[in-house]
Amino acid sequence: MAIEVRIPTILRSYTDGEKAVSGEGQTLAELIADLESRHTGIRERLMDGEELRRFVNVYLNDEDVRFLEGISTKLADGDSVTILPAVAGGA
Amino acid sequence: MLTLTQELYEQIVAHARADHPDEACGVLAGPTPAPKDGRPQRFIPMLNAARSPTFYEFDSQDLLKLYRDLDDRDEEPVVIYHSHTATEAYPSRTDISYAGEPGAHYVLVSTAECGNDEGPVSFRSFRIVDGEVTEEDVRIVASYEADADVPV
Numbered sequence: 001m002a003i004e005v006r007i008p009t010i011l012r013s014y015t016d017g018e019k020a021v022s023g024e025g026q027t028l029a030e031l032i033a034d035l036e037s038r039h040t041g042i043r044e045r046l047m048d049g050e051e052l053r054r055f056v057n058v059y060l061n062d063e064d065v066r067f068l069e070g071i072s073t074k075l076a077d078g079d080s081v082t083i084l085p086a087v088a089g090g091a
Numbered sequence: 092m093l094t095l096t097q098e099l100y101e102q103i104v105a106h107a108r109a110d111h112p113d114e115a116c117g118v119l120a121g122p123t124p125a126p127k128d129g130r131p132q133r134f135i136p137m138l139n140a141a142r143s144p145t146f147y148e149f150d151s152q153d154l155l156k157l158y159r160d161l162d163d164r165d166e167e168p169v170v171i172y173h174s175h176t177a178t179e180a181y182p183s184r185t186d187i188s189y190a191g192e193p194g195a196h197y198v199l200v201s202t203a204e205c206g207n208d209e210g211p212v213s214f215r216s217f218r219i220v221d222g223e224v225t226e227e228d229v230r231i232v233a234s235y236e237a238d239a240d241v242p243v
Contacts, residue, residue, distance in 0.1 A: 010191050055189050057151050064151045084154055085191025090114065090146035091175045091183055
């Protein structure tokens with residue numbers, strides 16, 4: 001089962017510059033483990049321990065996974081996952 | 092160096108004044124790949140989902156829409172701007188830790204002196220790459236075609 005993963009500019013150093021890569025997994029956690037097996041170092045940029053980093057947004061199709069089941073969100077063949085860095089900051 | 096038009100400059104400043112004392116934020120988009128000195132084309136004010144005088148954050152759904160839209164138009168976020176409303180126009184530690192667009196010009200506007208009113212604003216631009224901040228000159232032009240400096 002293949003899931004398309006859209007990679008933001010800041011993480012393309014892990015994907016040889018590719019804007020999108022393909023991955024596998026029943027859940028987002030499994031997908032990230034699968035990506036890590038081919039794009040070493042990417043997990044550390046997405047996760048802090050067992051949680052998604054605060055400043056990384058991950059969408060399943062059009063939905064922020066924080067409003068689904070987070071890292072346990074279930075995936076299906078043909079799903080599209082988009083990773084975007086949060087745009088945030090403050091004084 | 093960041094080069095931008097007077098119109099875009101004034102749109103950012105007006106947004107920052109209007110939202111004071113909360114931080115205002117948004118993007119100037121332009122065709123990708125952008126030239127080294129920026130030359131953005133399109134003003135895209137964003138809602139500060141934090142509605143805070145000390146923090147800004149694009150709403151996560153707005154962020155997704157923005158990036159889809161930029162992708163469809165073959166554009167990139169040339170400038171990411173936000174205001175500081177009580178402090179100087181310099182990236183804070185939070186700004187640096189969140190900076191996720193190594194190719195963008197990060198514009199900071201301070202409304203600490205002027206508030207909602209006409210009055211002096213500070214408008215500065217930075218590159219933030221791997222936690223390292225480099226300030227750059229800002230050049231304001233009437234139009235990219237005419238390419239003549241405008242005093243502000």
